Amino acid sequence: MTAKAAGRLGPGLIVAICFSIAALEGYDIQAFGVAVPRMAPDLGLGPSQLGLAGSAAMLGLAIGALTGGWAADRFGRRPVLTVSVAFFGVFSVVTALSQSYEMLVLARLATGLGFGGAMPNMMAIATEISPPNRRAITTTSMFCGLPAGGAAVALLAQFGGDAVDWRTIFLIGGALPLLLAPVVFFFLPETRPAQSEQVDRRVVHGLFGERRGLATSLIWLVFALDLLVTYLLLNWLPTLMVAKGFTPQDGAQASFWMNIASVVGALLLGWLADRAGYRWLLVTVFAGLAVALYGLSQFTEIGGLFAAAAAAGFAVVGGLYILYALAPTYYPPGIRAAGSGAAIAVGRLGSIAGPLIAGQLRAAGFGPDQVLLTLVPAAVFTAVGVFALTTFCRPHRQD
Template sequence: MQTDQEMPAGARRGITIFLCFLVAVLEGFDLQVIGVAAPQLTRELGLAPQEIGWAFGASLIGLAIGALAGGRLADKVGRKPVLVGSVVAFGAATLASSWAWDYHSLFVLRVLTGLGLGGTFPNVIAIASEVTARARVTITVASISCGLAVGGIIVSLMAKLAPGGMDWRGLFLIGGVLPLLVAPALWYFLTETKRAAVRGHGSRTPIGQALFGAQQAGPTLMLWIVFALTLLQLSLLLNWLPTLIIAKGFPPAQAFLTSLVLNIGSIFGSVIAGFLCDRYGARTPMAVGYLAMALVMYLLSLASDMNILLVLAFWAGFLVLGAQFALYGLAPKVYPDQTRGTGVGAAVAAGRVGAISGPLIAGQMIGAGATGDQVVLLMVPLALLAGVALLALAHMAGPRLRAGGAGVH
């Protein structure tokens, strides 16, 4: 058996990109499984709307901490060991979640799941961007990020197509076992992209200097705002869409179908957004995307016909997840090699702060008597604000985010 160091460079690159995609699939499964399982586990565990909101937000709390810590640690010891350890951590925690017996146990286990998930994706982004030609970084990372949607599609299909419907504990069991099976392959075949010459150098740079020094303050803050607002909308869609569709009077099978369509739309959106950003720069494609996003959210809040809801769910996935996945491709361009893990991890952590807010806001609104349509309508101004922050980021980051921009090296 050949390890990554014994393979030709082209083979190493291809296997590394494939493994990054596979990890994204597993992360997407474990991140979205609670949203798909929510109607069933809410009944079995007797959760109130506010409690299910906190259960949704629990993994995001851990993810915010894990993203910042994982990115920083990877700048010190290398991407590969941190990534493999994080995959083992979120697999074990998801497996344990299948035995949750009440709200408190579910909350703790989802926080632990989030810690592992948080340390995973910033390093997937960094590794993929560092093995890819500079002019194709955005589309490569955006395409790998499609794995998050594929994982969501898989868990939605399993819940919908399993004979008699799959028990929510079974979904968590599968989501826990698969990462543990994949971890050894990551250890043997994944390429370490953090060069020995710079490994540890980024960790010697104070975190404040890495994020806010050398004219980085403006781009860092705008990147955080765009991530936070986009992920707030994303968390609302992924976690609450099945519940909101059921609240409109449709059966659970239809709710799962909208989640499936949402994820399919995101695959098309991420690839197209990544291509457009690499070809024309981030400014115009992303700004138009956020404007269209606001329109789709407004129409989604008004829709009552299932066919129209499915069309709008596709475009919501195309625009919201497409924008988020394109941001994953843009973030590595903002920071130099030696602090890329720290910068990307901090951006993902900032995004998760927004993502934590989404389920909590929705849970509080619904608990106070708001309708699902009113929750969706909240996303209209958020999309517009994200678009404004993106324009500011494109202006501040300059050539780094223009067509074929190489980033900072």
């Protein structure tokens, strides 16, 4: 499979193309938050409208992951990935041209469909172009594009000043995927196995048949818990820092250290997973996440809080990208992208739930330390889920 998959491009260039796709996704996802201060008054949007518009992309991502993974197992990775990239490019442009709240919500929903269609394809491609001893670092190298793209749009907004308004940010985020889509179509090799190699591709049977029910359930559990913690921290860490008595600048810096450490964690953990295996590495990572979250709730000195935020980012995002490498190995080639897409879709329920839970806890009178402490059990259960997955479930025999 590996030699065939890399027919037109070497694995390094395939990773570079997928990294670019992930970077453009990360750019657009972060662009919404960056654009809000100017977008809201321009379109006359209130907080609740902004919340729904922001969530629309995540809902679209969940739907796109399910449908994109299903389509890729039937029609091929390359055409579905090409359409997905073009789709989120077109609707990023539509976002820039939005003149009403309704148009904005529909544009963000459609953009999310493109994101979702791309992600399980990249997970499947990473599995199919790399030997087992390079799979984790291949996957993490691709998905490091997500925080890199998010950092790029933040820098663009910071240094572009008044010359870069919110519409320009989305126009750039739409034009670049449209330029990349032909590269994906004409140069990325097809990695889907030939028809004779495929198994029964009914989605439900593929996910739960042939004794894969436990593996699928555990994969869904650890994805949902990891993304619950990730998105609660991404959305609430600066606010919780301010509630603890620190300045908004301190909160922003805590988020900065969390994101920087996440990239380091992804690459280092990918390298280690290929050498030491997944089980004890991931158990240790998520146990360490529980310790880091406890530290975030208890530390009162700014240096300790920055260190705990960095440790949390290292573990929760680095661990997530290792899960991106691990999950596809439990499915045969004919259902691999659909299995990855289902994991992403269920995980997005966690990403939606996390910020909502924090909001409800704060509204109920929970202090910032109490909110952070509620995440500790989620990290512990993630460690337990990973241990069960890697101990009691066997990867597909071809992997």
